[in-house]
Amino acid sequence: MSSKLNFDFVSPMSSIFSGEVDGILIPAKEGDAEILPQHAPFMTALRIGVVEIKLTDSENLKFLIDGGFADIALDQVTLLAERSFDLVKSSKEDFDKIINDIAKDIEKSEDDREKEDLLIKKEILEANYS
C-alpha cells in the first residue's frame, strides 16, 4: 500500500507541478475536499480557490486557481486549471501586480457574478500576501 499520491498539475501552457505528494486540498465545486492516498475514484469541477499541495509534513505549496477540474483515480491525481498563481513563491511585486489588475477588473465588471468571483480572488490574494 503506497502512502503517496502521484500528482500532476497542468495548465494549457505548462506543467506546473508533477511528482509524489502526501495529500492535496482542492476547492471542489460543492465544498473543499482533501485528497489522500487510496481515495475512491472521483471526478469534480473546481471553483475559484486555493489548491494546497502537501509535499511533506512541513512543506506546502499553494496555488490560487480560477476553477478547473480534478480527476482522481488509483492514487493518480490530475488537476487541470487554465490560470494559476503561486501563493508561496511569488514575489511582492507579483502580488501587487495581480491585485491591482483584479481591482481594475472589478471596477470594469458589470456582471454581478463576475464581480463576486473577482472579489473572492482578491480576498484570497490579500490573505496570503505577506
Place this chain on the structure above:
Amino acid sequence: MANLKELRNRISSVSSTQKITKAMQMVAASKLRRAQENVETARPYSDKLGDILKNLSASFSGQDNAPELLAGNGNDKSHLLIIATSERGLCGGFNTSIVKLAKEHILQLKEEGKEVKLIIIGKKGKELLQRDFGQEIIDIYDFSEVKDLGFIEAEKVAENILSLFEEGKFDICRLYFAKFESVLSQVPVCQKLIPFDIESEVNEEKDIENICYEYEPDEEDILKELLPKNLSVQILRALLENVASEFGARLTAMDNATRNASDMIDDLTITYNRSRQASITSELIEIISGAEAL
C-alpha cells in the same frame, strides 16, 4: 552576352537577398525551438482533458440527454469551418496546403448543397480565400499584433464559436490547421470540434477505462463545463501547432532559398568571369591585329 556591370549588379543583389534569407532562416530556427516547446507543454493538458472527456462521454453514448456540444444538434445542414493560417508569408507551402485542404472540403460541401461558413485566423488565409469565398467568411481574426499566442486568444475564438452555436448559426464545426510532425513535415489536418469526435481522442492506454467514478456535481454538469473548455484547448493546441509548423516551413523554405541563392551566385560568377575573359581576349586580338596591319 550581358555586360559586365549588369552582371556585377545582379551578383550583389542576389547576395544581399541571400543575406536576408539566411537571417530569416536563423530567426525561424530559434523561434521554432520555443514554439516546439510550447506545443509539447500544451500536449499533456489537452491529452488529459481528452481522456477525461472520453471517460465521461462513454457513459452518455446512445442516450438522448447528451449535451449538444457532445452529440451535435442532430442536423448537418450548416457547416462552420475554422481555418487557421499564419500572419506572415515566406513560409513555403504552409498556408497554401492548409487552404487547399479547406477549399476541397468547401467545394465538396457545397456540391452536397450544404451551407458553408468560414472563420479565418491569420492574414494569409484571408488573402488566399477572400477572392473565392468572400461571401462565406463571417469572421476574421488577426493576431499579428500578438507576440505570444496563448490561451487568451484561443478563448476569444472559442467564445465566439460557442455563441454562434447557441444561436443555431451552424450545426457542425471543423478546424483546419497544420500539425507539426517535424521540421521537414507539417501535415494539414482537419479536426471535428462540434460534435465532439470521440474516435479521434481514443488513446492506446485503456487501463483507466473500467474505473467506476464518482462525480461531483453529476456527469451532465461536469460535461457542460468541460466541453466549452475542451473547445478552447483544442483551438489553443491548433494555434500552437500552427505556429511551430509555420516556423518549420519557413526554416525549410529559407534554407532552400539560401541554397538557391548561392547556386545562382556561383553561376553568375562563372558567367561574369567568362565574359570578362572574353572581353580581354577580344581586346588583345584587336591590338595584335592592329599591330600586324601596320
